[in-house]
Amino acid sequence: MKTLAHLKSQFLLNPDITYLNFGSFGACPKPIFENYLNWQYELETEPVQFIAINGLVYMKQARQALAEYINCDSDDLVFVPNPTHAFNIVARNLNLNEGDEILSTNLEYGAMDRTWKYYCGLHKAQYIRQPISLPIQSKEEIIEQFFKGYTVNTRAIFISHITSSTGLVLPVNEICDKAKELGLITIVDGAHAPGHVMLDLKQLKADFYTGACHKWMLTPKGSSFLYAHKKYQNDLDPLIISWGYESDNPSASRFIDYHQFNGTRDFSAYLTIPKAIEFMNENNWDDVRSKCRKLVNENAVRFCDLLGTQPISPITDEFLGQLFSIPILTSEPEQLYKLLFNKYKIEIPVTRGNGRFYLRYSINAFNSQADLDTLYSALSEIISATSLLQIPPSKK
Numbered sequence: 001m002k003t004l005a006h007l008k009s010q011f012l013l014n015p016d017i018t019y020l021n022f023g024s025f026g027a028c029p030k031p032i033f034e035n036y037l038n039w040q041y042e043l044e045t046e047p048v049q050f051i052a053i054n055g056l057v058y059m060k061q062a063r064q065a066l067a068e069y070i071n072c073d074s075d076d077l078v079f080v081p082n083p084t085h086a087f088n089i090v091a092r093n094l095n096l097n098e099g100d101e102i103l104s105t106n107l108e109y110g111a112m113d114r115t116w117k118y119y120c121g122l123h124k125a126q127y128i129r130q131p132i133s134l135p136i137q138s139k140e141e142i143i144e145q146f147f148k149g150y151t152v153n154t155r156a157i158f159i160s161h162i163t164s165s166t167g168l169v170l171p172v173n174e175i176c177d178k179a180k181e182l183g184l185i186t187i188v189d190g191a192h193a194p195g196h197v198m199l200d201l202k203q204l205k206a207d208f209y210t211g212a213c214h215k216w217m218l219t220p221k222g223s224s225f226l227y228a229h230k231k232y233q234n235d236l237d238p239l240i241i242s243w244g245y246e247s248d249n250p251s252a253s254r255f256i257d258y259h260q261f262n263g264t265r266d267f268s269a270y271l272t273i274p275k276a277i278e279f280m281n282e283n284n285w286d287d288v289r290s291k292c293r294k295l296v297n298e299n300a301v302r303f304c305d306l307l308g309t310q311p312i313s314p315i316t317d318e319f320l321g322q323l324f325s326i327p328i329l330t331s332e333p334e335q336l337y338k339l340l341f342n343k344y345k346i347e348i349p350v351t352r353g354n355g356r357f358y359l360r361y362s363i364n365a366f367n368s369q370a371d372l373d374t375l376y377s378a379l380s381e382i383i384s385a386t387s388l389l390q391i392p393p394s395k396k
């Protein structure tokens, strides 16, 4: 079996940087990037054939490969540039009424909070950011806290599969099951999920699910998908009206026609999805993922001890994937980020949520214990030489 050290050379990442932020923007391995360039080359060699004819066949093949990977029908998926685009389609088409409520959590991604606030605001509906208290203790507790926000006005739930700033895997299967029992529309933000955790959309009772392929699935930027349950597909108008809208030449799926045609664009990034799946299979990605999770878990407590804080979840695969958010005390998050990058050449985000700050490390195939040791030394030095990180007095 190929080792993880071997995989490091497959990435284009700058070797001078300790890259611990796959969570914000994934990196594309060379074979997948070359595949991307080949598609672009084919496009520019014969744009008409590619954009108007062959490309549509390739898009279908890419959808089929992705559908097999995440277990759903290929016609229930449409490619979109990013999850933000996908949720704007969904939120815009829910036909919210005054007083309706979208039940969500206080752990969601900021851009999605804004999307929901905007569309709820248009219809005098409410976006409910139900508090989930940290540290989380158990799945049951999360589910109980979440559904405390349920009222007779709740129309839909919106929840992350893996949260952004806090890097937590949430029990979306159980939450969708319960929401379905309550007759709610279920909308899951899986931006971080494909390629990171096992996905089975036939099993998950999500009416809408979006995932980014350009994060943990390793494809170039601008490749994501929106899954919609068949029941809702014809309710979704596109954000961009183009030839696919009330098409003169409709295909078998209005859903695909409406959302796939957004005017002239380069869809090469989507076409790399089959190659990315092949790359992960060839390199035994299940094994890679479990080695990465081991590294995440083995280092979590060590970092919390250094920073004098407590982990925000049990350190288990139930709540953690390849991300870990170390709670930190800082009054200068931007300065801390800049120092880590400029002086120590470490790319790691200082994330924030509900007034708290975290240093979130991501681990993928090219990372090793040495990267986390580099981070550890840098943080030790910052603690002793600056006032950017405060240690609680009881932990000094």
Ligand SMILES: Cc1ncc(COP(=O)(O)O)c(C=O)c1O
Residues within 6 Å of the ligand: 023, 024, 082, 083, 084, 085, 108, 109, 111, 112, 160, 162, 163, 164, 189, 191, 192, 212
């Ligand atoms: C949980 C979550 N949802 C949605 C998004 C939005 O992704 P994009 O900016 O690619 O649309 C992100 C981005 O990191 C995210 O972390």
